[in-house]
Amino acid sequence: PGKKVLIVYAHQEPKSFNGSLLKIAVEELTKQGCSVTVSDLYAMQFEPRATRNDIVGHLHNSEAFNYGVETWEAYKRGGLSKDLVEEQKKVQEADLLIFQFPLFWFSMPAILKGWMDRVLVQGFAYDLSKVYDGGLLQDKLSLFSFTTGGSKEKYAIRGDIRYLLWPMQHGIMHFCGVQVLEPHICYAPENVSEEKRKEMLTAWTQRLKTLWKEEPIDCSPEWYFK
Amino acid sequence: PGKKVLIVYAHQEPKSFNGSLLKIAVEELTKQGCSVTVSDLYAMQFEPRATRNDIVGHLHNSEAFNYGVETWEAYKRGGLSKDLVEEQKKVQEADLLIFQFPLFWFSMPAILKGWMDRVLVQGFAYDLSKVYDGGLLQDKLSLFSFTTGGSKEKYAIRGDIRYLLWPMQHGIMHFCGVQVLEPHICYAPENVSEEKRKEMLTAWTQRLKTLWKEEPIDCSPEWYFK
Numbered sequence: 001p002g003k004k005v006l007i008v009y010a011h012q013e014p015k016s017f018n019g020s021l022l023k024i025a026v027e028e029l030t031k032q033g034c035s036v037t038v039s040d041l042y043a044m045q046f047e048p049r050a051t052r053n054d055i056v057g058h059l060h061n062s063e064a065f066n067y068g069v070e071t072w073e074a075y076k077r078g079g080l081s082k083d084l085v086e087e088q089k090k091v092q093e094a095d096l097l098i099f100q101f102p103l104f105w106f107s108m109p110a111i112l113k114g115w116m117d118r119v120l121v122q123g124f125a126y127d128l129s130k131v132y133d134g135g136l137l138q139d140k141l142s143l144f145s146f147t148t149g150g151s152k153e154k155y156a157i158r159g160d161i162r163y164l165l166w167p168m169q170h171g172i173m174h175f176c177g178v179q180v181l182e183p184h185i186c187y188a189p190e191n192v193s194e195e196k197r198k199e200m201l202t203a204w205t206q207r208l209k210t211l212w213k214e215e216p217i218d219c220s221p222e223w224y225f226k
Numbered sequence: 227p228g229k230k231v232l233i234v235y236a237h238q239e240p241k242s243f244n245g246s247l248l249k250i251a252v253e254e255l256t257k258q259g260c261s262v263t264v265s266d267l268y269a270m271q272f273e274p275r276a277t278r279n280d281i282v283g284h285l286h287n288s289e290a291f292n293y294g295v296e297t298w299e300a301y302k303r304g305g306l307s308k309d310l311v312e313e314q315k316k317v318q319e320a321d322l323l324i325f326q327f328p329l330f331w332f333s334m335p336a337i338l339k340g341w342m343d344r345v346l347v348q349g350f351a352y353d354l355s356k357v358y359d360g361g362l363l364q365d366k367l368s369l370f371s372f373t374t375g376g377s378k379e380k381y382a383i384r385g386d387i388r389y390l391l392w393p394m395q396h397g398i399m400h401f402c403g404v405q406v407l408e409p410h411i412c413y414a415p416e417n418v419s420e421e422k423r424k425e426m427l428t429a430w431t432q433r434l435k436t437l438w439k440e441e442p443i444d445c446s447p448e449w450y451f452k
Binding site: 012013015016042045048049050051052063064065066067068104105106107108109110111113114116117118120132149158159163164166167168170171172175190221224225 | 238239241242268271274275276277278289290291292293294330331332333334335336337339340342343344346358375384385389390392393394396397398401416447450451
């Protein structure tokens with residue numbers, strides 16, 4: 001109770017299974033007394049492209065555009081575009097970040113990758129030697145909640161599903177100092193029975209009930225590739 | 227000679243190191259007698275978001291929008307948006323796909339991820355059981371060529387750089403039946419001497435000279451996580 005949660009949501013259709021998972025999270029966490037904010041990326045028409053438009057006013061070096069340097073400099077002087085400042089404020093205030101999305105090509109949909117690329121700039125999320133356990137977004141938790149197209153068995157044939165979590169959980173969240181809870185994976189909701197789908201939704205509600213008692217995962221390579 | 231190459235390029239600045247790598251590839255491959263096409267994603271203002279706009283005309287199911295189903299159906303009836311049809315035509319004709327980009331968060335920049343999400347639709351790049359060695363984009367090669375922010379040593383501390391290649395090389399290219407050449411990685415070009423940068427550019431030219439003699443990598447989990 002009293003905890004703040006930011007759900008970054010990337011699905012086009014409210015009636016989708018991802019939409020149901022979002023709705024459940026908002027309802028259950030609100031019921032617990034949490035304050036829940038949703039960034040509904042498609043509804044916001046969130047811009048995924050990292051461009052010069054992200055910097056208000058003059059550039060540090062207008063001769064050769066370097067996105068990393070320019071957003072770092074802009075962050076320091078308060079010159080990032082309004083949409084980024086708003087998202088950073090939501091992240092700053094949150095105790096828990098939930099990413100809700102359908103897996104696209106072993107990763108996030110581009111609109112969500114764009115949120116990572118543009119919101120988590122140097123100076124805000126990490127800095128020169130402030131990375132991993134020293135990252136700037138300490139004391140926060142994160143949770144990747146996603147649906148897949150293929151079944152659990154199909155993923156298992158070609159290697160553990162944890163392999164694809166490395167860039168997202170380790171490369172982004174852990175890099176910024178954010179702790180990572182076990183991912184929540186709903187396999188192939190489009191290809192199972194209505195009953196099985198309901199079970200998956202109930203399982204998500206149940207998990208959320210005891211979420212705050214969970215221990216973050218051990219963010220070592222062994223967790224992923226043991 | 228006579229081979230067709232598509233370079234999908236994701237950097238905002240022609241004067242960047244990525245811009246130099248692109249220029250070298252175009253020049254060297256053209257010199258070899260290859261026909262080279264470049265998709266310069268930022269210059270094209272390529273749309274990374276997967277939305278209803280990608281389908282021309284009516285939807286298969288307008289009650290609940292399902293991007294995967296709708297693009298599959300649209301592909302079959304020739305109803306994908308013009309920008310996607312153009313990119314698919316370039317892919318279809320290519321013998322080799324080169325992806326040239328700066329690594330953003332252990333992965334591709336969102337604009338390039340959006341190219342993967344939107345161009346490689348079901349029916350075109352893969353189909354029901356036509357995946358991996360049976361994928362629809364057979365007899366093509368791919369090569370991920372990218373720059374990093376951190377040094378080789380920094381990446382090595384926290385696990386092999388090959389870990390982050392799994393979703394891109396295996397999860398996308400191999401899934402579609404495309405063979406994968408060794409990645410080409412330029413570590414931290416922004417933090418090395420001018421001399422070292424020149425060496426890196428020369429190394430890329432040299433590699434391209436014998437590229438067509440290279441054997442694709444073995445696309446098993448062992449290559450990534452041995």
